[in-house]
Amino acid sequence: MQRLVTAGQVLVGPVGERIGDGAVLVDGGTITAVGPRGEVERQAAAGVQRHDYPGHTVLPGLINCHVHLAFDASMSPVEHVQEAGDDDLLAGMAQRARQCLDAGVTTVRDLGDRNGLAIRLRDRIAAGELAGPRIVASGPPLTVPGGHCWFLGGAVDGDEAIRDRVRRNAALGADVIKVMVSGGQMTPGSPPMWSSQFSTRELSLIVTEAAAVGLPVAAHAHGTEAIASAAEAGVATIEHCTWMREGGGFDRRDAVAARIAGRGIYVCSAMSRNWQAFLARLGPDRAGQMLDRLRWLDGLGVRLIPGTDGGLPNSVFDDFAGALTLYGHLGFPPARIIEMATVTSAAALGLAGRTGRIAPGHSADLLVVDGDPAASLDALGRRVLVLAAGSPV
Numbered sequence: 252m253q254r255l256v257t258a259g260q261v262l263v264g265p266v267g268e269r270i271g272d273g274a275v276l277v278d279g280g281t282i283t284a285v286g287p288r289g290e291v292e293r294q295a296a297a298g299v300q301r302h303d304y305p306g307h308t309v310l311p312g313l314i315n316c317h318v319h320l321a322f323d324a325s326m327s328p329v330e331h332v333q334e335a336g337d338d339d340l341l342a343g344m345a346q347r348a349r350q351c352l353d354a355g356v357t358t359v360r361d362l363g364d365r366n367g368l369a370i371r372l373r374d375r376i377a378a379g380e381l382a383g384p385r386i387v388a389s390g391p392p393l394t395v396p397g398g399h400c401w402f403l404g405g406a407v408d409g410d411e412a413i414r415d416r417v418r419r420n421a422a423l424g425a426d427v428i429k430v431m432v433s434g435g436q437m438t439p440g441s442p443p444m445w446s447s448q449f450s451t452r453e454l455s456l457i458v459t460e461a462a463a464v465g466l467p468v469a470a471h472a473h474g475t476e477a478i479a480s481a482a483e484a485g486v487a488t489i490e491h492c493t494w495m496r497e498g499g500g501f502d503r504r505d506a507v508a509a510r511i512a513g514r515g516i517y518v519c520s521a522m523s524r525n526w527q528a529f530l531a532r533l534g535p536d537r538a539g540q541m542l543d544r545l546r547w548l549d550g551l552g553v554r555l556i557p558g559t560d561g562g563l564p565n566s567v568f569d570d571f572a573g574a575l576t577l578y579g580h581l582g583f584p585p586a587r588i589i590e591m592a593t594v595t596s597a598a599a600l601g602l603a604g605r606t607g608r609i610a611p612g613h614s615a616d617l618l619v620v621d622g623d624p625a626a627s628l629d630a631l632g633r634r635v636l637v638l639a640a641g642s643p644v
């Protein structure tokens with residue numbers, strides 16, 4: 252079925268690519284035309300389903316590059332995952348995926364589940380059995396015994412276990428291999444955030460094994476040593492990238508950041524709309540350093556992609572636009588933030604050519620909002636239509 256979406260302006264995705272009084276033509280799940288309204292209208296069949304929004308903006312559906320649908324954003328997500336059976340957990344994940352979609356997010360990357368449940372959910376959504384965003388999923392993240400998120404089932408000890416886990420995740424249908432290179436903040440008894448769980452050699456083995464089955468690697472790395480290992484091993488994305496050193500301080504290294512930029516590795520800070528409260532807890536000095544690192548990375552040419560770590564305490568799934576305000580606070584213009592959450596994120600996830608841009612042949616993942624989000628991101632909160640692969644939400 253054909254749909255014609257007309258709007259006061261079309262934001263194609265990249266900064267500056269704007270069509271005033273524009274339209275998008277959709278056939279089934281695919282965009283077939285975009286351009287000035289009159290031109291696109293002429294290509295539409297008689298009886299096309301029209302969605303007319305003068306005074307509104309149509310833009311690509313947003314991409315959240317870091318979520319955990321298995322976690323419920325309560326104060327006890329780890330306990331809840333451990334208590335739930337797979338069927339209950341999957342039902343909750345489907346609800347949370349739906350929340351993402353309602354919030355204008357048409358693609359999420361799930362960076363850690365149990366038993367490949369996000370992969371199962373991905374397939375059910377893709378088959379049209381459930382409404383939800385496109386899911387790019389990792390399955391259980393690689394970690395060490397007793398390490399960060401060990402309870403998701405991806406603990407490995409030694410090279411053979413590493414190879415086996417990568418192959419098993421690939422067999423589950425994973426789109427990406429996730430590895431907890433450093434400690435994290437939510438697993439009692441696991442290594443501290445600054446310390447590395449894997450050596451550079453082991454991480455290189457993970458990247459090689461993943462490449463052998465055609466998969467990129469996403470590296471969770473808070474510690475500076477872990478970040479340096481990830482850059483050296485050649486992962487696709489570094490999550491968090493907080494440059495922590497032993498003792499609680501920060502240790503940013505220009506040479507490592509230059510390597511990240513030079514190798515085209517993307518960095519996802521993974522902060523939710525709750526970023527202000529999170530930074531407030533750190534105190535002004537550490538908060539300032541956490542924020543400044545993103546400006547510093549950007550200044551060195553590192554490509555930043557937004558994600559929320561959705562599912563962690565207070566990292567809700569239904570306010571991605573709220574999470575993007577972090578970049579406004581850093582001084583990024585709204586049009587640039589939209590580009591990051593669409594074009595850049597699609598490229599980072601290997602989806603360039605499929606989503607993240609309004610172009611013929613791309614999936615019809617569209618968002619219509621009241622006002623001009625390139626002037627003020629607040630408009631992203633005023634959604635009037637979300638199309639996911641051509642289906643209205």
Ligand SMILES: [Zn+2]
Pocket residue numbers: 317318319362521560
């Ligand atoms: Zn995470």
